[in-house]
Amino acid sequence: xxxxxxxxxxxxxxxxxxxxxxxxxxxxxxxxxxxxxxxxxxxxxxxxxxxxxxxxxxxxxxxxxxxxxxxxxxxxxxxxxxxxxxxxxxxxxxxxxxxxxxxxxxxxxxxxxxxxxxxxxxxxxxxxxxxxxxxxxxxxxxxxxxxxxxxxxxxxxxxxxxxxxxxxxxxxxxxxxxxxxxxxxxxxxxxxxxxxxxxxxxxxxxxxxxxxxxxxxxxxxxxxxxxxxxxxxxxxxxxxxxxxxxxxxxxxxxxxxxxxxxxxxxxxxxxxxxxxxxxxxxxxxxxxxxxxxx
Numbered sequence: 001x002x003x004x005x006x007x008x009x010x011x012x013x014x015x016x017x018x019x020x021x022x023x024x025x026x027x028x029x030x031x032x033x034x035x036x037x038x039x040x041x042x043x044x045x046x047x048x049x050x051x052x053x054x055x056x057x058x059x060x061x062x063x064x065x066x067x068x069x070x071x072x073x074x075x076x077x078x079x080x081x082x083x084x085x086x087x088x089x090x091x092x093x094x095x096x097x098x099x100x101x102x103x104x105x106x107x108x109x110x111x112x113x114x115x116x117x118x119x120x121x122x123x124x125x126x127x128x129x130x131x132x133x134x135x136x137x138x139x140x141x142x143x144x145x146x147x148x149x150x151x152x153x154x155x156x157x158x159x160x161x162x163x164x165x166x167x168x169x170x171x172x173x174x175x176x177x178x179x180x181x182x183x184x185x186x187x188x189x190x191x192x193x194x195x196x197x198x199x200x201x202x203x204x205x206x207x208x209x210x211x212x213x214x215x216x217x218x219x220x221x222x223x224x225x226x227x228x229x230x231x232x233x234x235x236x237x238x239x240x241x242x243x244x245x246x247x248x249x250x251x252x253x254x255x256x257x258x259x260x261x262x263x264x265x266x267x268x269x270x271x272x273x274x275x276x277x278x279x280x281x282x283x284x285x286x287x288x289x290x291x292x293x294x
Contacts, residue, residue, distance in 0.1 A: 001246070001247050001248050002248075003248035003249075003250055005248075005250060005274070005275060006245075006248050006274075006275055007025055007026060007027035007028050007030065007031045007057070007275055008023075008024075008025015008026040008027060008028060008053050008054070008056065008057055009023045009025040009028075009053060009054050009169075009189075009243070009244045010022070010023055010024050010025050010028030010031065010057065011023065011166050011187055011243070012032070012035075012037060012042075013157050013164060013166075015135075015136070015137040015157065015159040015160075016135060016136065016137070016159070017135075018043050018134065018135060018137055019037070019041045019042050019043050020042070020043055020044050020045070020046060020139070020157075021042055021044075021045045021046070021061065022045075022046050022047075022048065022155055022166045022168075023045075023046075023047060023048055023054040023055070023168070024045055024047075024054070024055065024056075024057040024058050024061050025053050025054055025055075025056060025057050026053070026056045026057050027057060028057040028060075028061065029057055029060040029061045029064060030060075031275055031276065031294070032061075034276070034293075034294050035276055035278075035293035035294055036293060038064075038068055038069070039060075039061055039063075039064035039065045039068055039069075040064065040065055040068035040069025040071065041069070042061065042065055042075070043076070044075070044076040044077070044078055044120070044132075045058070045061065045075060045076070045077045045078070045117075046077075046078045046079065046131065046139070046141075046155055047077065047078065047079035047080075047083060047086070048079075048144075048152060048153055048154060048155070048166070048167075048168025048169065049080075049146060049149050049151065049152040049153070049168060049169060050079075050082055050083075050086055050149075051149065051169065054168075054169070055086055058077070058086075058090050058117065059090055059093065059094060061075065062074070062075040062090065062094070062115075062116055062117045063094065063097070066098075066110060066114045066115050066116075067101065067105075067109070067110055070108070070109055070110065070111060070114070071111070071114035072111045072113050072114045073113065073114055073118070074113075074114060074115065074116045074117050074118040075116070075117040075118065076117070076118055076120050077117045077118065077119055077120060078120040078121075078122060078131055078132070079119070079120075079121060079122070080121070080122060080123070080124065080141070080151035080152075080153055081121060081123065081151055082151065083119045083120070083121050084119040084121055086119075087116075087117045087118065087119040088119070090116070090117060091116040091117060094115070094116060095116075098110075098112075098115040098116065101115075102115075122141065124141060124142075124143055124151075124153065127142060127143050127175045127178070127179070128140050128141065128142045128143070128175075128179055129141050129142075131155070136159055136160060137157065137158070137159045138157075138158045138159075139155055139156070139157055140155065140156045140158070140179065141153045141154070141155055142154050142155075142156065142175060142176065142178075142179035142180075143175055144167060144168055144169070144170035144171075144173060144175070144176055145170060145171040145172075145173040145175075145176075145221070146168070146169045146170055146171065146221050147171075147221060148221075149169070149221070152168060152169060152170070153168060154166055154167045154168045154170060154176060154179065154180075155168075156179055156180060156183065159283075160283035160284060161283060161284045162184050162281035162282075162283060162284075162285075163182065163183045163184055163185075164183060164184060164185045164186075164187065164279075164281070165179065165180035165183040165185070165186045165187065165235075165237075166187045167186065167187065167188040167189055167223075167228075168189065169189050169221065169222060169244065170188070170189060170222070170223060171220065171221050171222060171223055171227075172223050172227040172228075172230065172231055176231060176235075177231050177234045177235045178235075180231070180232075180235040180237065181235050181236060182235070182236050182237075183235060183237045183238075184237065184238045184239065184281055184286075184288060185237065185238065185239045185240075185241060185279060185281070185288065186228075186231070186232050186235060186237045186239070186240050186241070187241045187243050187273070188223060188228040188231065188232070188240060188241070188242060188243065189222055189223065189228075189242075189243055189244035189246075190222065190223060190224065190225045190228050190242040190243070190244070190245055190246070190258075191218065191219065191222035191223070191224060191245075191246035192224060192225060192245075192246070192247070192257070192258045192259075192260060193219050193224055194257075194260065195247055195257065195258065196215055196218070196219055196246060196247060197215075197219070199215055199247060200212050200215035200216050203215060218246065222244075222246060224260070224262075225242055225258060225259050225260055225262035225270075226260055226261050226262045226265055228240060228242060228262065229262040229263070229265040229266035229270060230265050230266070232266050232268060232270075233265060233266045233267060233268075237268060238268050238269075238286065238288060239268050239269045239270075239271065239279075239288055240266055240268060240269070240270045240271070241270075241271045241273045241277075241279070242258075242259075242270065242271065242272050242273055243273040245258065245272070245273070249272070252272070255272045258272065259272070271290075274292075275294060276292050276293045276294025277290065277292055277293075278290065278291050278292065278293050
């Protein structure tokens with residue numbers, strides 16, 4: 001569902017000098033440029049799952065990670081089982097382009113060792129697994145319910161006594177609540193079933209059975225705003241930021257209809273996410289600062 005104000009799913013987490021992207025949907029790299037964040041500074045990409053809308057922006061990210069910083073190593077891409085296949089596909093698709101740029105610009109500008117991406121697969125034996133631990137930052141992957149899509153994970157970032165959880169695509173689940181206990185911010189996908197059902201009915205009335213079927217199918221593997229709010233309350237989070245909105249909302253006056261009863265189910269603040277929002281968590285405090293970079 002296109003919306004010129006919104007790119008595909010993509011979040012950036014900055015912890016000190018470390019920069020990580022979680023998912024890279026279409027136009028994600030464009031938005032990094034608009035926000036003043038260089039792809040060359042991204043230390044790694046973490047994928048929650050392999051739906052096309054979460055990975056179709058990887059090509060531009062790995063290209064600019066290479067060319068803007070004269071990187072000598074490929075972009076690290078972390079993900080559960082299957083990430084090797086995804087990364088191999090992008091590398092194959094960009095192989096010719098890489099060769100053109102090396103021939104044109106030379107090894108000093110685009111070192112031949114730095115193009116493409118490198119898969120960093122991980123497995124989760126139980127419900128959570130530490131993906132990386134570096135310079136005070138701990139990134140933990142946790143299983144989420146996005147059936148029938150498996151594997152599917154979310155990520156928790158802990159740094160200097162502050163924490164952020166990013167759900168990926170997820171229905172409500174006890175494991176997400178447990179993994180996000182005490183998080184300052186939970187960034188959660190959200191689908192408003194009342195609005196989606198209206199759209200499904202419209203496609204049915206227009207004799208577009210295929211699209212109507214898809215609109216029916218997607219309702220059971222995303223959390224509603226109300227369910228996301230319940231999860232945030234159960235986890236004891238300070239703030240809930242709704243992201244990956246279904247349907248996308250072009251105007252803020254539609255937000256109340258999208259939120260439904262969510263604000264009555266969570267004591268903290270609920271933000272309907274917009275591209276370019278920046279949330280800052282000063283170390284060892286409870287303060288959440290907010291501004292916009294776009």
